[in-house]
Amino acid sequence: MLTTLLIIYIITAFITIGSIILYGSNPSRSLGWILVIIFVPYAGAITYILFGVNRREFKIYTLKRALQRRMYDQKHLKNSVSENQVLFKSPKNRKLASLLKNSSHFQAIGGNKVTVLNSGTQAYKTIFEKLKTAKKFIHVEFYILEDCKILEELYQIFKNKIEESVEVRMIYDAIGSFELKRKSIKKFKDIGVKVYPIMPIKFGSIIFAINFRNHRKIIIIDGEIGFIGGVNISDKYISSQSDLGIWDDEHVCIEGPAVESLHKVFIKDYYFAANNESLLQEKYLPKIEEKGDSVVQIVASEPDSDYSIILYQYLSLINIADTCIYIANPYFMPNRPLLEGIKMAALGGIKIKLLIPEKSDSLLAKYSMQSYFQELLQVGIEIYRSSNFLHSKMIITDKEIVSVGSGNFDHRSFEQNFETNALIYDEKIAVKISNSFLKDCEKGSILTIEEHNARPFYNKILEGLARLFSPLL
Known part of the structure; x- marks a missing residue:
């Protein structure tokens, strides 16, 4: 034996x-x-x-990759947004947009209206209002669906829309929505919602699926209105469910041609979850008229894509900065290239402010984040702590470009999750979000290097241990 x-x-x-x-x-x-x-x-x-397996070498989603190639083939997508492609005059914007187009395959698109939703209450209110206007279809994709009041309101809207012959599709992450009751899923299916989990945990596939999660939060309405950000379907965003308080988050509503790019992300994920190609029909990708003057570029990454796209995006936004960088993130655990990049920016005279939650929903994440503070504070980066649980995933460069989405500053978002961000090249939007960010910093408390150095010795031990395990978070 x-x-x-x-x-x-x-x-x-x-x-x-x-x-x-x-x-x-x-x-x-x-x-x-x-x-x-x-x-x-x-x-x-x-x-x-x-x-530990390098998923960029082992392509675990070959069918999905094959569909992705088809998605960008004009033979299959006649209604292209290429006519709205923006050719930037600014060298740094042009370089950034080109990098993301070549790695993530989505170009920067003009003619969009962007509405900033900087709280869960505001996000749900706008989402529900827009959902009620749907005429053809509603497509929903979330990392977390919880049994809650928000989910019940979604159910009632979907029920009414289906009675009006509106098609409704919903996909969710099997691990993120693990606590969602089966009877709740059945309830949606019974009214005609096409519901599918993404990467369900099954015997024989668990070792390939459990560590690779779909962290996206996307809503598409009639192919013309899109929502993206960090808000999940949970009452945590509207009422206090624990000592963390109400979760603060950033979401945006996009109306205009860039919604097509966001919708393509959903279409690929729906194909992967449902094994159904019906959404490749032209009726699901209508020609979208210009609705505003904002330029938006969708940034999507996957664990088996050729590049670490979210990492590339964040590194580029740091490297092109001339004056300031503002970052809000609940899980700031940068890898070595990102850490060195942000330190170089600070040493080069760029004003950098980092906003994180004072309390965390994960002790491992909390201590891992703290392990980076010494290096950041030494180069002059200002670290602010929000009294509420800050869940926003946001970075602003020079108050000109802002990224809002699902991507954290951690190994999981860079290598293991399906993530989607909206990169908004609009100074008015960037200034608006910057002002809100600075107010949140004022409400919070700043961490000084003296305070950090005075922490107990056992904290330093916990920080070192947590940092070792940060790739597993």
């Missing part, structure tokens, strides 16, 4: 270590995984498969 187990261990270790040698992109990380596999029999190999 022991001989059999030893042979299995040797074979498993040989295969996994071979995979690390062939496909590992970070030498120190690869060496760490090799040591774990050697000295932690069986469990080390399983942990590597769950959390």
Whole structure:
């Protein structure tokens, strides 16, 4: 028996270590995984498969990738938004837009109206109002769906719309919405909503699916109105459910040609969840008239895409800054390139403010974030702590460009999650969000380097340990 187990261990270790040698992109990380596999029999190999495999080399969603190529083929998408493509005069905007178009495949599109929704109450109010205007279809995609008042209101709107012959489709992440009751799902299905989980946890696929989550929050109405941001379907955003208080978040409503790009993200995800290509029909991708003067570029990333697109976006927004950078994020755990990039910007005279929550919904995330504070404070970055639980994922460069969406500043958003951001090239919108950001900073408390250095020694130990495990968050 022991001989059999030893042979299995040797074979498993040989295969996994071979995979690390062939496909590992970070030498120190690869060496760490090799040591774990050697000295932690069986469990080390399983942990590597769950959390360490380079998914950019192992394309786990080949069908989805094939559809993605089709999505950008004009033979299948006759109603293109290319006529609204923006050719920027500003070199830094042109470089940023080109990078994101070549990596994420979505171009910067003009002619949009953008409405900023800087609270859950405001976001839900606007979402419900717009949903009630739907004439053809409603497409909804969320990381978290909870049994709550907000979900019940969605149900009533969907019920009324379906009675008006409006098509309704809803997809959700199987892990993020794990607590959603089956009877709630059945309730939506019974009224005609086409509901599907994304990457459900099934026997035989758990090791490939459990660590790769769809973190997007998207709503599309008639192909003309889109919502994107950090707000999930939960009462946490409208009432206090714990000592964290009401969750603060940023969401935007987009009306205009850029909605087509956002809708393509949903269409790909719906195909993957439902194995249904019906949304490739022209009626789901109508020609959209210009509704405003904002330029919007959708940034979408996936765990098996060729590039770390969200990381590229954030690095670029930091690198092109001339005067200031404002960042709001609940999970600020940058990798080494991003950390060095933001430190270089600060040392180069860029004014940088970071807004994080004072309390966190994860102790591991809290201590991991704190492990970066010393390096940030030493180069002059101002760190502010919000008294409410700040859940916004936002970065503003020079009060000219702003990104709002689902992407955090952490390893999971860079490498493991399906994420979507809206990059808005509009000074008026950027200034409006900047003013709101600065007010939140004033309401919160600033962290001084003296206060940080005075923290207990055991905090430093916890921070170091948490930082080691930050890629697993």
